[in-house]
Amino acid sequence: MSVTAENMCVTVNGETLAFTPGLTVAGLIAQLGLDTRKVAVERNLEIVPRSTYADVRLTPGDALEIVHFIGGG
Amino acid sequence: MDSYVGTGDEWTVAGRKFASRLVVGTGKYKDLPTTAAAIEASGAEMVTVAVRRVNLSDRNAPMLQDYVSPQRYTYLPNTAGCFTADEAVRTLRLAREAGGWNLVKLEVLGPAPTLYPDMPATFEAAKALIKDGFEVMVYCSDDPIAAKRLEEMGCVAIMPLGAPIGSGLGVQNPLMIQMIIEQAKVPVLVDAGVGTAYDATFAMELGCDAVLVNSAIAMANDPVLMARAMKAGVEAGRLAFRAGRIPRRGFASASSPMTGLIG
Numbered sequence: 001m002s003v004t005a006e007n008m009c010v011t012v013n014g015e016t017l018a019f020t021p022g023l024t025v026a027g028l029i030a031q032l033g034l035d036t037r038k039v040a041v042e043r044n045l046e047i048v049p050r051s052t053y054a055d056v057r058l059t060p061g062d063a064l065e066i067v068h069f070i071g072g073g
Numbered sequence: 074m075d076s077y078v079g080t081g082d083e084w085t086v087a088g089r090k091f092a093s094r095l096v097v098g099t100g101k102y103k104d105l106p107t108t109a110a111a112i113e114a115s116g117a118e119m120v121t122v123a124v125r126r127v128n129l130s131d132r133n134a135p136m137l138q139d140y141v142s143p144q145r146y147t148y149l150p151n152t153a154g155c156f157t158a159d160e161a162v163r164t165l166r167l168a169r170e171a172g173g174w175n176l177v178k179l180e181v182l183g184p185a186p187t188l189y190p191d192m193p194a195t196f197e198a199a200k201a202l203i204k205d206g207f208e209v210m211v212y213c214s215d216d217p218i219a220a221k222r223l224e225e226m227g228c229v230a231i232m233p234l235g236a237p238i239g240s241g242l243g244v245q246n247p248l249m250i251q252m253i254i255e256q257a258k259v260p261v262l263v264d265a266g267v268g269t270a271y272d273a274t275f276a277m278e279l280g281c282d283a284v285l286v287n288s289a290i291a292m293a294n295d296p297v298l299m300a301r302a303m304k305a306g307v308e309a310g311r312l313a314f315r316a317g318r319i320p321r322r323g324f325a326s327a328s329s330p331m332t333g334l335i336g
Contacts, residue, residue, distance in 0.1 A: 013126040033132040040124075040171035042163065047170050065126065067167045069137050071108060072123025072153050073098030073238070073265075073287035 008060040019058065026053035032066070039068050078312065084282045086260050087176055087208040087229040089147065093118045094277065095307040096149070096262065098287025099141060102296065109140040111290055115300035119147040121178055121285065123154070124168045143172060149210065151178040156191070158198035165207060177202065178232070180212035188238045190214045196222070203227045212264050215249040217256060224259050231257055232285060235276060236266025239288040243272035247279055254280045270299075270306030277310025278318065284310075 007018035012028070019028065025048050029036050041048040042065040048056050058064075083090045097117040102108040112120060120141060128134055150168035152161040158181075165177045179202060181194040190213050202209050203226060210230035211223050220231045233253055236242035243266060244250055254261045260282035267273050273284045286303050293299035 013129055015129060032127075032129060034127060035136075038136055038138055038171070039127055040167040042167055045163070047166050050170065065167070066129075067124050067164075067171065068127050069122040069143075069148065069150065069168070069171060070125045071099035071102060071105075071137055072151050073100040073121055073285075 008058070010058050010060065010062040010064060012064045013066055021060075023058050024054055025056045025058070028058060028064070029053065029066070034066065039066050041066050082311070082315070084260055086210065086282075089176070091118045091147075091283070093304075093307075094283040094311055095273070095303055096121065096283055096285040097290060097300070097303075098285065099137060100153075100287055101291035105135055105137065105140040107296055108137070108291075111296040111300040112141055112146070113300075114297045114304070115286075115290065116304045117146070119149055121149045121151050121287070124150055124164050124171070147176070148172050148174070149176060149178045152180055152198070153182070155181060155198070157181075157194065158201045161198040162201050162205060165202060166205070169207070175206055176208045176210065176229070178210050178212065179228075182238075190234065192216070192219055196226070199223060199226055199228055210262070215246045215253065217249060217252040220253045220261075221256060224257060228259065230260040230262060230282075232262045232264035234265040235263045235272065236268075238265045239292075240266055241268025241272075241289055242266055243268055244276050244279070247275070250276070250281070251279050267303075270302040273303050273306040274310035274313070277307055278314050280314050283307075 008021045009016050009018050025041055044063055083092050093116045095115055095117050096119045097112055097115050098121045099108055152164050155161040155164055169175055179198055181191045181198050182188045183191045192214055199209055199211055208229045211228045212232045213219055215233040235244040262283045262285050263276040263281050264285040267286045267289045276284045284307055290296050290300045
C-alpha cells in the first residue's frame with residue numbers, strides 16, 4: 001500500500017475509524033449514512049457549522065462528536 | 074363559557090409566546106409512537122429533549138424528529154448528564170448547531186439517589202451559557218435566594234423542583250415555591266416531582282407560569298391518557314389561580330341561608 005493510499009484514523013463518538021485521507025465532514029456524514037439536517041458535529045472540541053461541512057477536511061487523529069436529539073426530560 | 078375564560082392567557086419566555094402552560098419531556102417512553110401520541114394529547118407546545126451521540130452501529134434507528142416535529146414543537150434541549158459547566162456549554166453548542174435556536178434548559182445534577190440540582194455548578198454553567206448567547210431556562214433548588222440570583226444573572230426562566238426527579242411526590246415545599254413566584258420577574262415553572270394530575274393543578278394554583286412534566290406521563294400505565302389528564306390538571310390549576318381561591322378558615326360557614334326557614 002502506498003503512502004497516499006493509506007487510510008487515516010479519526011475518532012468518531014469514541015470509536016476509532018479509518019477513512020481515506022482528505023475526507024470532508026460532508027463526506028464523513030454521507031459515509032456514515034446520516035442526515036446532515038438531523039445531526040451536529042464537533043471536531044476537536046469546536047463546532048463545525050453545517051454550512052462548512054463540504055469544506056472542512058479531516059486530519060489524522062481528529063476527534064469528532066456527532067450528536068442528535070433524543071428523548072429527554 | 075370558553076369566551077368568559079378567554080383565549081389571551083398566554084405566557085411568554087424570552088419573547089416567545091405559548092398558550093399551553095404544560096411543558097413535557099420526551100424521555101422514558103417505551104417507544105417513539107407513544108411519545109408522539111402522548112405529546113399530542115398533552116397539548117404542549119414546548120418539549121424538552123436531550124443531546125446524545127448518534128449510534129454508529131444502528132444508523133437507521135428512528136429519530137425523535139421523525140415523530141416529534143421541531144417545526145411544530147419548540148425543542149428545549151437540556152444538559153442532562155452534564156456535571157460541569159464545560160460539558161453543559163459543549164452540549165448546548167451542539168444543540169444550537171443541530172437545531173438553530175438558543176433557548177435551552179440548564180440542569181446540572183448531583184449524584185443519585187437525590188439527583189438534586191448542584192447549585193454551585195449550575196451558577197457556573199449559567200454564567201458561561203449566558204455569556205455564549207444562550208437563553209437559559211434553569212432547573213434549580215427551591216431556594217428563593219438562589220432563584221433570585223439566577224434571575225439577576227440573566228436566566229430567562231426559573232424552574233425549581235417540586236420534588237426529586239421522577240419521584241412523583243408533588244410539590245413538597247409550596248411555601249418556598251410561592252416565595253420564588255412572588256419575587257420573580259421572569260416565568261417560574263415547577264420542574265420535576267409531579268406524580269399525577271392534581272400535583273400539576275396544585276403547582277399552577279400556587280401561581281407558576283407553567284409546569285414541566287416527564288416521568289408522570291411517560292411512566293403511567295397509559296401515557297396518552299395521563300398526558301390528557303395533565304393538560305386538564307394544568308388548565309384547572311391556572312383557572313383556579315386566576316379565579317382566586319377562598320381563604321382557608323378553621324371553622325364552618327354554612328352554604329345555605331339560615332333565614333327563611335319553615336316553621
